[in-house]
Amino acid sequence: MYQAIIYKEWIKTRKALGLTVFVFAAAGVYSFMKIGESVRSSGLVSMWETALQKDMSMFPYFEYLPLFAGILLAITQYAPELQFKRLKLTLHLPLPESKIQQTMLGYGFMAVLLLVCLAMGSLLCGLRLYFPREIVSASFWNLLPWFLAGLASYAITSWVCLEPQWKQRILNIVAGLALLSLFFIGAKSGAYSPITPYLTAFVEASFFFSIYSITRFKEGIQ
Amino acid sequence: MIIQCENITHYYGKRLIYRDLNFEVRKGKILGLLGKNGTGKTTIINILNGYLQPQSGVCRVFGEEMDKLSPATKGRIGLLLEGHIQHSYFNVRQIERYYSRFFPNWKKEAYYRLIEKLRVTPTQKISTMSCGQRSQVALGLLFAQDPDLLILDDFSMGLDPGYRRLFVEYLKEFAASGEKTIFLTSHIIQDMELLIDDCMILDYGKILLHESTNYILKNFRRFTFSTTTDKPFAENKILWNTGKAGMHWETYSFADADKVKDALLSDGREIIDFWEEKLSLEDAFIGLTGKY
Incomplete structure (x- = not known):
């Protein structure tokens, strides 16, 4: 039965997921083309030096991509559920409601997680072919908050979409934007490492926000 | 008793919807809930299914309180939302495949018997269908589920006379065994006359009348x-x-x-x-x- 819920989520999100994978792949290919062009024009050593001394980001195009991917996935998954209150049909299924909610949120979380892990793995593996471990490590710390922001944006957008009351929804958007801004503080690579465990914990906790909104929906709050 | 509602009181803001509403629905009956706009017909359906917490009172469906319905009890209730709302991003075949996983007594042929009457292909998306066609998909899914209790919110909404009559005929056939109970609302009362055993008329804040349809028509x-x-x-x-x-x-x-x-x-x-x-x-x- 849970596979059927995953099937429903897949039908809703498959186009958005396909588009996201395409954009990530295109941004990855373009990033490596730019890196290759810089290496050819100024030499590999000079590129290493710039990367280390100026803390240059190797993948600037990925700053907001995971964020938008999370938002897009959550909207395609939950906007149809709230449109005409279709969520009633889903919650009416003969399964425990908490399990239904967890399956839906779990599907989206795993989809974003898989996407960002694959993207992160591909980018760092590609980088390792030309650059030393230190630069790859710096890039990892540079990418990590952006990719965590993808998971957080999914959770926060789900929270906003599932909230049944417009007034509260606007407050959720404001709070969500403030929380997401934590992932985009301009800082040197590695500056985020002390707070990464807290950001990860926040991402995990943010999934409970949606459960709260579904509870409000069930109570008939409008 | 299939449905029991006791002392339901509900307000939207300061507006009273009901005070101490009481009613019961017995097994095998078709109860029609009638009322003008804004008298709380959909509200009762939301309360019955646990989608609205009334200010006070309790409804029980198959003996379980409305906000604590077990998965097994939900499996015995077929729910039609106002406007024949379904998961419109599915196509005809996908939606049948989706719902079939949840109900052990799923009757696929009941669904496809209704779908055959529509001029649609199995891969046609529900979102591209007319209101009448969507109503048949929703009805086909309910019949395939074969629930003991059908709850239909404004089943005639948006349907032309032909589809309305078809809907009523299928419902009569469904209820013919006497084992099925139907609780429904509709704006088109002439359709209800052909269908319902009992009639509950809501006025603002209260039940105006709860009698058998025969009694009303006769007296x-x-x-x-x-x-x-x-x-x-x-x-x-x-x-x-x-x-x-x-x-x-x-x-x-x-x-x-x-x-x-x-x-x-x-x-x-x-x-x-x-x-x-x-x-x-x-x-x-x-x-x-x-x-x-």
Whole structure:
């Protein structure tokens, strides 16, 4: 039965997921083309030096991509559920409601997680072919908050979409934007490492926000 | 007892929807919930399914409280949302495949028997269908589920007469065994007359009447008459919605003609051209609730 819920989520999100994978792949290919062009024009050593001394980001195009991917996935998954209150049909299924909610949120979380892990793995593996471990490590710390922001944006957008009351929804958007801004503080690579465990914990906790909104929906709050 | 509601009181903001609403639905019955717009028909359906917490009171479905329905009990309830809402991003085949996983007694053939009547392909998306076609998909899914209780919120909404009649005929067939219970609302009361055993009429804040449809059709009458003055009649226990309709006066009553005439004469004026008429359920509804 849970596979059927995953099937429903897949039908809703498959186009958005396909588009996201395409954009990530295109941004990855373009990033490596730019890196290759810089290496050819100024030499590999000079590129290493710039990367280390100026803390240059190797993948600037990925700053907001995971964020938008999370938002897009959550909207395609939950906007149809709230449109005409279709969520009633889903919650009416003969399964425990908490399990239904967890399956839906779990599907989206795993989809974003898989996407960002694959993207992160591909980018760092590609980088390792030309650059030393230190630069790859710096890039990892540079990418990590952006990719965590993808998971957080999914959770926060789900929270906003599932909230049944417009007034509260606007407050959720404001709070969500403030929380997401934590992932985009301009800082040197590695500056985020002390707070990464807290950001990860926040991402995990943010999934409970949606459960709260579904509870409000069930109570008939409008 | 399939449905029991006890002392339901609910407000939207400061507006009272019901106070101490009580009713029951027995096994095998088809109960139609009628009421003007804004009397809380959909609200009751939301409360029954646990999608709205009333200010006070409790509803039980198959003996379970509405906000604690077990998965097994939900499996016994078929729910049709207002406007035949379904997961419209699925196509005809996908939606059947999706729901079939949840119900052990799924009757695939019941769904496809209805779908065959529509000129749609198995890969047609539900979002591209007309309202009538969507209603048949929703009905087909409910019949395939084969629930013990059907809850239908405004099943006739947006349907043309042909689809409405088809819907009613299928529902009658579904309920024919006497083992199935149906609780439904509709704006089109003439369809209900062909279908429902019991009729519950809601007025603002309360139940106006809960009687068998046969009793209403057999006993409730319109009485038309003329009188000498335009002065409104005093309130009377046996008369409903007495008022002037064009050149004549009208009143409605469950009482026989003699008692009605006596009640009118007790107001101290002459009654002339007095006659009674049998009513359809729709006319009876107007007689009970008033035109406005």
